[in-house]
Amino acid sequence: MKAVILAAGKGTRLRPLTDSCPKPMLPIDGKPLLQYSLNLLKNHGIREIAINLHHLPEVFINYLVSSGDQGLRIKLSVEPGLLGTAGAIKNLQAFLDERFVVVYGDVLTNINLSELTEQHKRSRSLATLAVHQRKESKGCGFVVFNDGGRVSSFVEKPRNGSAPSPWTNAGVYVMEPDIISYIPDGVEYDFGKDLFPSLISRRERIHASPFSGYLVDIGSPEGYEQAKKDLQEGRFTPC
Numbered sequence: 001m002k003a004v005i006l007a008a009g010k011g012t013r014l015r016p017l018t019d020s021c022p023k024p025m026l027p028i029d030g031k032p033l034l035q036y037s038l039n040l041l042k043n044h045g046i047r048e049i050a051i052n053l054h055h056l057p058e059v060f061i062n063y064l065v066s067s068g069d070q071g072l073r074i075k076l077s078v079e080p081g082l083l084g085t086a087g088a089i090k091n092l093q094a095f096l097d098e099r100f101v102v103v104y105g106d107v108l109t110n111i112n113l114s115e116l117t118e119q120h121k122r123s124r125s126l127a128t129l130a131v132h133q134r135k136e137s138k139g140c141g142f143v144v145f146n147d148g149g150r151v152s153s154f155v156e157k158p159r160n161g162s163a164p165s166p167w168t169n170a171g172v173y174v175m176e177p178d179i180i181s182y183i184p185d186g187v188e189y190d191f192g193k194d195l196f197p198s199l200i201s202r203r204e205r206i207h208a209s210p211f212s213g214y215l216v217d218i219g220s221p222e223g224y225e226q227a228k229k230d231l232q233e234g235r236f237t238p239c
Contacts, residue, residue, distance in 0.1 A: 001117065002098060003046045005037050006088055007105035008054035008079050022056045024105035025063065026224060029231045032063060033218060036238055037103050042072060044113040050075040050095050051105075052088040060207040061217040084190040084209050089175075090183040097177055104171030109215040109226045110239050111172055116209055120174040121148060123207040126199065127179055132215055133207045141169035141192040145208040151200060156192035167208065170215055 011023030016125055018026075025032040027143040034051075041049055049072055053060055057078050064074060077092055085104075089096065099120075101113060111130055120128035129151065131143045144153035144165045154169075169192060182199060183189055214236050218224040 001046055001100060002048045002050070002103040003041045003103065004048060004089060004092060005034065005041075005051045005103050005105050006085055007034065007060065008052045008082055009106070010029070010055045011106070011219065014218075017224075018055070020056070022053075022059055025056075025059050025221065026218065028108065028218075028228055033108060033227075034060070034105065035067075036108055037105065038070065040110065040113065040239045041101065041103070042070070044117075046101060046113070047071065047201065048073045048075075049080065050077055050092050052077045052079055052083075052091070054079045054082050077131055082188060083172060084188040084194070084203050086183045086191045086195040087187065087189040090180055090189070093180050096180060099177070101176060102173040103216075106219045107171045107217055108236065109170070109172065110233060110237060111170070111211055111213050111215065113172075113174075116211075117170070117174050119149075119209045120207070123205065125176075125205040125207040126182075127173055127175045127196075128207045128209050129135060129196075130172040130212050131167040132170050132212065134168050142169045143169055143208050147221070149207045149209065151196070151206040151208050154192060154196040154200060154206075156197075158192075159185060167210060170211070171217070203234065 007024040011018035011177045014023055024034040053076055075095055083091055116130055128142060141153055141167045164213045216223055216227045218227050
């Protein structure tokens, strides 16, 4: 199985920190967030990993060169213009020729990827989305699903602030390569705004997998400080 770490975003909510350092490269207890994601994937047996880049790609490249191969085969996909979360996957179509995991580059988590993959296999879905309940869900994508886990609605960052479900998108997916055929070429296209609603309207099989483990989105100053504090105080155990 392969994986993609989505790391192209500009991290505007974290400026000025991200003016000189991409969000996934921000340090947490002496290591960039990216390294925690690489370790998570490696510890679940995933060795072939693509990373999409746009904002300050040289920072990633310099770090990966200096840290050695780590027993991983890493493919870098530099986007001259942002393609969106799903558009980045389309751009990697030749690489993603088998089942793959997607991890958002601004997520710190110790989710059990092996368990998520097994649930995905049992569901026979195009995609399985890890979902969890957050204390602070502002700016999240909300996932509505039935008792069997089948997703009936995906609402990306509702403007009116109403939550259609207690479950939010965790930014970790397992996907079949066939899903790429539903993503248009050469346009900016997102999972939450575009692809998931489109697949649901077509009655394609998308499943949700709830988990209660650790996950923090460091995309805001509050999230970044929380992640650093949790690691220092032992509330997060890295893989």
